[in-house]
Amino acid sequence: MAFLQKRYNDIWYLIDKSGGKPKWIKLGKISKAEAKTVKSRYEIDQTYLKLDIQSDSRITFSECxxxxxxxxxxxxxxxxxxxxxxxFQVLSRTLGNRRLAAIASEDYELFWKRLKPNSIRLRIAAIRALYKFAILRKYVRKNVGLDLKRPSIPLLPPRHVDPKLIEKALSIMQPRTRAKFEILYYTGMRPSEVLRLKTNDIDIDNRKITVRYSKTNRFRVIPMHSKLVPVFKEIFASKNGNEYLFPGLTHDHQVSMRDGLRKACERADIENLTPYCFRHTFATTVLEKTKDIRAVQQLLGHSTIQMTTRYATALDYRLR
Known part of the structure; x- marks a missing residue:
């Protein structure tokens, strides 16, 4: 038997007396209706456990x-x-001992009533990834995270950085780190695309770079800037047989570019420079010189022209 109680500072608690000794579960500052919803879900979950219903795995949120x-x-x-x-640590305080398969989308939504849209989107992405993993492990049959509605956020114009600032950061980087960011700066590729490049994606003779693994799953070929020819030749000269240009220690390839950039920015006293700034600066520079938004779309690998028009907006704002 479970019942609700509202205590200090308007905090709701769920008390479960079914096991003899009362079990107190803190629900937080929520409305009475929300507390009743949690109680109802909890009682259904406990009923499933008593009846030993095996439609889904009994793995708990914390375990998964x-x-x-x-x-x-x-x-x-x-x-x-x-x-x-x-x-997950925050969610586990309330949902940790509950079966993952018995948690509904409404239970998760209680945790971000007062959060900003970006914070909510981060939490939804984490929950979706968890359930995707759980489905592969056959712990659940449905991705509850897909029922969570992500709040819309305004698309801000991409941030253009003064090329002199980028050149300053590049000059301070270690050779291996600099190679990654030079590719990023002279191609406009996404950071993840640069890190997934393989030896057979680079055609120095014909000055072409093939992007096979992208965010939009679109295959594309990018012309190679003349400044990248010596960069790739140096990479090939120092390779040890791995098919990836930038092999990782625990992964087949490296998965992040932030650490190398952060160290360079600290030495050069540069603030607010991210890997995507290199891509954004490439795009606005090409658009300023060519005025061809379709060409920029193809170079960046955007699936829609609407995404690319953001760079035109950024360029207009910068030229004012």
Whole structure:
């Protein structure tokens, strides 16, 4: 038997007396209707456990998230893992002992009533990734994260950086790090696309770079800037047989470019410079010189022209 109680500072608690000794579960500052919803879900979950219903695995949220984070160590970037771990720690305080298959989308939505849209989108992405992993492990049959509605956020114009600032950052980087960012700066590729480049994607003789793995799953060929020819030749001269240009220690390829950039920015006293700034600066520079928005769309690998028009907006704003 479970019942609700509202205590200090308008905080709701769920008290479960079915096991003899009362079990107190803190729900937080939520409305009475929301507290009743949690109580109803909790009672259904407990009924499933008593009847031993095996339609889905009985793995709990805490158990699955722990297993997922262990798996992520060899499949995801360290920054992503750090963010997801913090999100799961907060969720586990209330949902940790509940069966993953019995948690509904409404239960998750209680956790971000007062959060900003970007924070909500981060949490939804983490939950969707967790359920995707759980489906592959056959712990659940449905991705509840897909029922969570992501709040819309305004698309801001991409940030153009003064090329002199980028050149300053490049001059301070270590050779291996500089190679990655030079490719980023002279092609406009996404950071993940640069890190996934393989030896057979580079055609120095015909000055072409083939992008096979992209965010939009679109195959494209990019012309090679003359300044990248010596960069690729140096990479090939120092390769040790790995098919990736930038092999990782725990992954087949490196998964993040932020650490190398952060160290260079600290030495050069540069603030607010991210890997995507190199891509944005490339796009606005090409658009300013060619005035051909379709060509920029193809170079960047955008699936729609609407995404590329953001660079035209940024260029107009910069030229005012």
């Amino acid at each position: 998230s722990t297993e997922y984070l262990e798996w992520a160590k060899t499949h995801k970037a360290s920054n992503t893992i750090r963010t997801e771990r913090l999100i």
